[in-house]
Amino acid sequence: MPATPTIETGEPSPPLDAAVGRRALLRWGIGGGLGIALAAALRAAWRFLMPPLPTSRPAPVAVPAAASLPVGGRLYVAEARAFVLRDEAGFYALSAICTHLGCLVQASGPGYACACHGSRFDAGGAPLGGPAPRPLPALAIAWNKEGQLMVDPGRSAEPDARLRLQRG
Numbered sequence: 493m494p495a496t497p498t499i500e501t502g503e504p505s506p507p508l509d510a511a512v513g514r515r516a517l518l519r520w521g522i523g524g525g526l527g528i529a530l531a532a533a534l535r536a537a538w539r540f541l542m543p544p545l546p547t548s549r550p551a552p553v554a555v556p557a558a559a560s561l562p563v564g565g566r567l568y569v570a571e572a573r574a575f576v577l578r579d580e581a582g583f584y585a586l587s588a589i590c591t592h593l594g595c596l597v598q599a600s601g602p603g604y605a606c607a608c609h610g611s612r613f614d615a616g617g618a619p620l621g622g623p624a625p626r627p628l629p630a631l632a633i634a635w636n637k638e639g640q641l642m643v644d645p646g647r648s649a650e651p652d653a654r655l656r657l658q659r660g
């Protein structure tokens with residue numbers, strides 16, 4: 493029977509306990525790294541699916557530029573997270589907060605689109621597709637003493653309610 497060849501490197505091989513210890517340490521390191529990466533991915537997914545919702549009632553916001561809005565025009569009011577619009581009947585406001593999970597919708601053609609999960613709304617805020625279950629709510633608006641249009645993001649309005657241009 494032929495002898496098994498051996499290679500002499502001249503270096504002493506590490507003791508068996510040290511080799512096992514390094515392997516275990518490597519396994520723990522890789523496992524720990526994967527665990528941290530998984531936790532970060534789950535956290536990011538949770539924040540994507542459940543965006544933070546406002547916790548206090550927002551205050552009415554003045555929109556001085558609304559008076560010069562032309563019929564058919566639309567103005568985004570970031571402070572109110574709302575759109576102010578004007579049609580033949582008058583002014584109205586729609587919330588820009590998606591009725592699915594609260595992301596902000598963007599103007600998209602004559603309607604609106606939510607980038608979070610793909611909901612789409614028509615020009616009046618009615619849902620056209622995607623997971624949003626309800627229309628974008630109409631918001632209360634009024635003229636203040638200075639003749640500025642005020643949007644109240646904390647109060648809803650009837651969808652067909654319109655505010656006439658203030659005269660005088």
Ligand code: FES
Pocket residue numbers: 590591592593594595606607608609610611622623624
């Ligand atoms: S938040 Fe999900 S579609 Fe808008």
